[in-house]
Amino acid sequence: MKFAANSVGLVTAKTVHFDAPFRVSCGRDLPNLDIVYETYGSLNSDHSNAVLICHALSGDHHAAGYYNEDDKKPGWWDNYIGPGKAIDTNLFFVVSLNNIGGCSGSTGPTSINPATGEPWGPDFPTLRVRDWVESQRLLADYLAIHQWAAVVGGSLGGMQAMRWSLEYPDRVRHCVVIASALKLTAQNIAFNNTSRTAISSDPDFHGGRYYQHDVIPKRGLAIARMIGHITYLSDGVMGEKFGRELRSGSFEQGTESALEFQVESYLHHQGDIFSENFDANTYILMTKALDYFDLAREYNDDPVSAFRHAKCNFLVMSFSSDWRFSPQRSEEIVQALIGAQQAVSYVEIDAPLGHDSFLLPVERYNQVFTAYMKQISQQLGSDNHAS
Amino acid sequence: MRHDLIILKQWIQPQARVLDLGCGDGALLDDLVNEKNISGLGIEIDADNITGCIGKGLSVIEQDIDNGLSNFSDNSFDTVLLTQTLQAVRRPDFVLEEMLRVGKECIITFPNFGHWQARCYLMLRGKMPVSKMMPYTWYDTPNIHFCTVKDFENLCVEKNIKIIHKTVQMALVGTKKDHRPKWYNKIWPNFFGTHAVYHVTR
Numbered sequence: 205m206k207f208a209a210n211s212v213g214l215v216t217a218k219t220v221h222f223d224a225p226f227r228v229s230c231g232r233d234l235p236n237l238d239i240v241y242e243t244y245g246s247l248n249s250d251h252s253n254a255v256l257i258c259h260a261l262s263g264d265h266h267a268a269g270y271y272n273e274d275d276k277k278p279g280w281w282d283n284y285i286g287p288g289k290a291i292d293t294n295l296f297f298v299v300s301l302n303n304i305g306g307c308s309g310s311t312g313p314t315s316i317n318p319a320t321g322e323p324w325g326p327d328f329p330t331l332r333v334r335d336w337v338e339s340q341r342l343l344a345d346y347l348a349i350h351q352w353a354a355v356v357g358g359s360l361g362g363m364q365a366m367r368w369s370l371e372y373p374d375r376v377r378h379c380v381v382i383a384s385a386l387k388l389t390a391q392n393i394a395f396n397n398t399s400r401t402a403i404s405s406d407p408d409f410h411g412g413r414y415y416q417h418d419v420i421p422k423r424g425l426a427i428a429r430m431i432g433h434i435t436y437l438s439d440g441v442m443g444e445k446f447g448r449e450l451r452s453g454s455f456e457q458g459t460e461s462a463l464e465f466q467v468e469s470y471l472h473h474q475g476d477i478f479s480e481n482f483d484a485n486t487y488i489l490m491t492k493a494l495d496y497f498d499l500a501r502e503y504n505d506d507p508v509s510a511f512r513h514a515k516c517n518f519l520v521m522s523f524s525s526d527w528r529f530s531p532q533r534s535e536e537i538v539q540a541l542i543g544a545q546q547a548v549s550y551v552e553i554d555a556p557l558g559h560d561s562f563l564l565p566v567e568r569y570n571q572v573f574t575a576y577m578k579q580i581s582q583q584l585g586s587d588n589h590a591s
Numbered sequence: 592m593r594h595d596l597i598i599l600k601q602w603i604q605p606q607a608r609v610l611d612l613g614c615g616d617g618a619l620l621d622d623l624v625n626e627k628n629i630s631g632l633g634i635e636i637d638a639d640n641i642t643g644c645i646g647k648g649l650s651v652i653e654q655d656i657d658n659g660l661s662n663f664s665d666n667s668f669d670t671v672l673l674t675q676t677l678q679a680v681r682r683p684d685f686v687l688e689e690m691l692r693v694g695k696e697c698i699i700t701f702p703n704f705g706h707w708q709a710r711c712y713l714m715l716r717g718k719m720p721v722s723k724m725m726p727y728t729w730y731d732t733p734n735i736h737f738c739t740v741k742d743f744e745n746l747c748v749e750k751n752i753k754i755i756h757k758t759v760q761m762a763l764v765g766t767k768k769d770h771r772p773k774w775y776n777k778i779w780p781n782f783f784g785t786h787a788v789y790h791v792t793r
Contacts, residue, residue, distance in 0.1 A: 517650070519645070535662065538652060538662070539662040542632070542652075542662060542663060542667075543664060543667075545630075545667075547630075547632075547650045548632075548650055548652070549641075549644070549650050549651050549652065550653055551638075551641055551653045552653055568642075571642050572641070572642055572645060575642050575645045575646040576645050579645065579646055579647070582648075
């Protein structure tokens with residue numbers, strides 16, 4: 205076999221179609237929904253071992269495994285999902301979906317608006333995190349999962365996990381919130397806005413109707429990704445990885461040649477790959493959902509009274525070098541949970557890799573995550589035994 | 592089980608909300624959850640200990656108690672515990688104040704530096720005591736604020752802290768009988784006791 209023993213191996217994406225209109229929080233209806241998802245592991249007899257993975261800004265349903273033997277890269281969270289890994293597919297039935305508004309197959313701006321016969325584009329309804337929770341709830345019903353053993357997410361995914369704990373308290377036993385926040389800071393909104401401005405000022409954007417012009421706002425989307433990428437890494441890790449290394453040219457006196465730093469070339473490469481594989485309208489929609497999220501808005505802006513509605517246990521994790529979703533943001537979550545007398549564990553992982561740490565192999569992160577998930581599965585066993 | 596823990600368990604009510612400062616790998620909290628059905632939260636800074644707590648299904652927060660408990664509101668716990676850690680904090684008086692603010696009652700256990708063996712060691716050898724109870728050298732020890740039973744009680748008077756119960760023990764571990772104070776221990780605890788267990792409130 206080609207794949208490692210702790211890989212989920214070959215996976216296939218499935219699509220479920222919901223024919224009923226879906227009321228979005230902005231008041232508009234989507235006439236129907238397609239949700240693309242993958243599952244790993246198997247559902248136990250009492251359907252109590254299901255884990256929902258909520259993806260972040262640019263994620264999708266392909267969280268683990270490979271689509272074919274020649275795939276170079278596994279799913280985006282393959283470091284933590286698989287047999288014997290933190291989210292152990294020998295123990296759990298893992299569900300990972302592409303959120304609506306996305307561009308990997310679920311209903312989103314690239315889907316056809318039945319009213320016009322054209323892609324939705326910029327007319328796709330504005331989404332909030334709660335809309336994702338609601339569509340994930342539809343998927344849970346479809347898969348006959350009444351209660352998640354855990355809802356897990358990093359960054360924007362963590363916001364979905366927290367929202368689950370408030371919207372459907374009886375349907376979540378554990379909530380794992382990684383490198384997330386109760387709401388974005390002004391600086392964070394500013395970064396997102398700059399990214400959106402880069403996209404909308406690309407002449408190929410055409411007010412979001414670029415599909416009709418057979419172009420994509422590649423340059424704008426690439427710049428948006430470059431800005432994002434800088435903020436997901438730390439100063440330290442960029443210095444270590446690239447320093448001031450030159451990719452081409454020289455500083456030698458008496459010469460004049462085109463100079464390019466390694467970091468420039470790396471960022472351009474990242475921007476180019478991303479802009480060819482991601483939809484600009486989705487990027488705008490997702491970053492807006494991030495900006496608009498405020499867990500406590502409907503609870504008199506009081507996170508403590510918000511969390512009083514939750515009934516699950518929480519694990520909150522942050523990373524020391526993450527400045528986009530700093531440990532302080534996670535500590536605010538923890539403080540609110542303590543105030544609401546909820547069961548919460550918190551760790552700040554010492555990791556140099558910035559916000560992206562949550563996707564990457566980090567030893568202590570893995571240990572804590574594994575210990576927490578294992579304890580959930582032991583609970584499953586004893587519950588089964590009791591019944 | 593450590594003797595100070597046997598003693599302090601009897602002072603914790605069933606179903607109480609308990610905060611354990613410096614909770615280690617969570618052994619005490621785990622016992623209290625199983626025996627008294629408490630709702631417990633630990634605070635710890637050691638990474639392996641934290642993972643140990645999480646593995647037991649306990650709630651634990653990574654936090655340095657030297658920085659205070661400002662993320663906890665007043666009277667939000669029934670009992671706050673500090674076992675064998677008072678001597679290792681930077682400002683024991685500040686930590687005590689914070690404990691009494693957050694908890695309705697507090698239980699503190701610490702090694703008694705006024706024990707006759709420590710006194711004799713210093714008097715006869717002229718060196719900082721190193722023993723089974725205090726195994727560290729003076730320059731490399733987590734214990735930066737040793738105190739005696741008398742010192743602790745003086746601090747309680749100064750800070751208006753009410754002592755509900757106290758026990759000064761002969762040993763931290765050993766046979767079951769050992770933790771019961773002897774007559775001479777009761778008369779002169781600061782001389783004969785190695786470990787103190789205090790149950791206090793405001």
